[in-house]
Each structure stands twice: as C-alpha cells, then as structure tokens.
Amino acid sequence: xxxxxELYTKAKSxxxxxxxxxxxxxxxxxxxxxxxxxxxxxxxxxxxxxxKVQQFYGLVLKRQQGIPLAQVVGEKEFWSLLFKVTPGxxxxxxxxxxxxxxxxxxxxxxxxxxxxxxxxxxxxxxSLAKELPKAQILATDISPKALKTAxxxxxxxxxxxxxxxxxxxxxxxxxxxxxxxxxxxVSNPPYVQEDQWETLHDDIRLHEPKKALVSGKTxxxxxxxxxxxxxxxxxxxxxxxxxMGFGQQDDVLNLFGNGWVGVDYFxxxxxxxxxxTAQKSS
Ligand SMILES: C[S@@+](CC[C@H](N)C(=O)[O-])C[C@H]1O[C@@H](n2cnc3c(N)ncnc32)[C@H](O)[C@@H]1O
Numbered sequence: 057x058x059x060x061x062e063l064y065t066k067a068k069s070x071x072x073x074x075x076x077x078x079x080x081x082x083x084x085x086x087x088x089x090x091x092x093x094x095x096x097x098x099x100x101x102x103x104x105x106x107x108k109v110q111q112f113y114g115l116v117l118k119r120q121q122g123i124p125l126a127q128v129v130g131e132k133e134f135w136s137l138l139f140k141v142t143p144g145x146x147x148x149x150x151x152x153x154x155x156x157x158x159x160x161x162x163x164x165x166x167x168x169x170x171x172x173x174x175x176x177x178x179x180x181x182x183s184l185a186k187e188l189p190k191a192q193i194l195a196t197d198i199s200p201k202a203l204k205t206a207x208x209x210x211x212x213x214x215x216x217x218x219x220x221x222x223x224x225x226x227x228x229x230x231x232x233x234x235x236x237x238x239x240x241x242v243s244n245p246p247y248v249q250e251d252q253w254e255t256l257h258d259d260i261r262l263h264e265p266k267k268a269l270v271s272g273k274t275x276x277x278x279x280x281x282x283x284x285x286x287x288x289x290x291x292x293x294x295x296x297x298x299x300m301g302f303g304q305q306d307d308v309l310n311l312f313g314n315g316w317v318g319v320d321y322f323x324x325x326x327x328x329x330x331x332x333t334a335q336k337s338s
Pocket of ligand 1: 146173225245246269
C-alpha cells in the first residue's frame, strides 16, 4: 500500500513539466483522498487504499493530458468560496476578485440592483450576494451552460437574491424594462483579440470556451457595447465596473464620453490595469 507521502512524491515527478507541480499534486491528493490539508501535513505516512490510489492516478493522468486543474477537480476557489467548474464555462480567475472588491467598496450597502453581464460560473454574482445582503442581483449570460453552472453555484452557496436570465448583453434588462433602474452594471466580458486566440496556452485554448474570451478583431467589441449601452440602464450616479485586458486601458478610457463622470482604472496584484469604473452623471 502506498502512503500519502509516496503518492505526493510520485505526482510531483509525473507533473514535473508544470511550474506549480507541488501545489497541483497536493490539490489532487486532497481531492481524491478527501482529506484535509492538516491531515496531509500531520499524517504523511498514512496508508491509502487501492481504490483511492487508483482514483488519484486517474486525476493525475487527466492533468498530464493538459486538462486544467480546476476542471480535473471540478472546482475553483474565488473570493474564498468554492465554485463548481464545468467544461464549457470559464474558470474563475483570481484577478477578477478586484471587481468584487471595488463594487463592495462603492456600494451604499442599501437595497441596490446589481446586474452581472456574462456571469459565467456565477462567481461575481454569488460573491457579491454573500457580501451585500441587501442587494438584488440579476445575472445574465448568452451561454445556457454557464447559466446552469451559475445557478448550481448560487444554490450551493445558498444565495437566493440572484435572478439568472439568458440574454445577449442588455437583452434581459430590456425585457425586464430596467431602463434607469440599475445601481451597478458589472462585467468581466470577453476581451481577447481574435488573432491572439491561437497564441494562448493549450490549457486555455483546448479546454475553455472561445466565446467567453474572444471579442472580435480588436478585443474591444463587447466592451464598446457595454459602455455605449450601460447609460440607458443605470440610475443617475450608478456605476459601470468592468474588467479589461492587458494594455487596453487607454482605448477603454477613450470610450467614455458625455454622460459619464469619475472614470478611473485600477491595477490588479500583478500591477496590470485590470478594472475600469465609471459613474453615470447626475
Ligand atoms: C470572461 S467570461 C467571465 C465569466 C465570469 N463572469 C468570471 O468573471 O469568471 C465572459 C462571459 O461572458 C459571456 N458572454 C459572451 N458574450 C456574451 C454576450 N454577448 N452576452 C452575454 N454574455 C456573453 C460568456 O458566455 C462568458 O460566460
């Protein structure tokens, strides 16, 4: 019988081509053995049953084949919450936590209507619902797969103040006649240039949905539509908070003309301008 320590050493060697082989091996072990991190460290000589060992090597093999770690284990941490991850739905990224942080900072914490466009796995909407107990949230996405996963995540986290609706950008807002009603419109939209898609890492290109990442030739097509469409649905003083890609800040800043005030951008933990916020003038 193998021990935890032996399996860990073996996985690190099998995954040696990955820069985070040690961390990934630990994550795969914790998941397949269903043990805590504490047990991993305190009981390395614990013997593991044959079936668990098989399960473990099954996961290691998937990772060796290039399937993203989050898809192998079926979950990803975001805003200190665990989100279910399914194929065909974007894996939440740590840099998107900046958007959640800013919305919380800007929120009055009174009853507010927050709309999340392109909700994906629902990570932004669910995190905001957890942090802002009086907020009403509408989460919309063009992808039925994304909405299914987002609904699952909302129910796992027991948040009921989110309505999930399928729609292309603002279409769900139009149907609900939300003109002038929104306190926040937030989005982590697709923003990769079409010709950059082929240059992305295999982990992403072969396993994540292109439609969740790519937005036309310039990468700015959806961002442009969000900026031009949001004014109609925001209240006076309401905020648009939007993630953007590396090097896009000047182009995105230039999209904000009449009707907007306080346009500002913020850097992520890697020092990359990542988030733009703007307020509808009163
Ligand atoms: C970059 S992902 C963001 C997912 C999630 N909000 C997050 O931050 O991890 C963009 C999402 O926008 C959705 N999307 C793409 N085009 C859209 C459109 N025209 N209308 C609504 N949603 C769209 C995609 O399906 C995808 O779920």
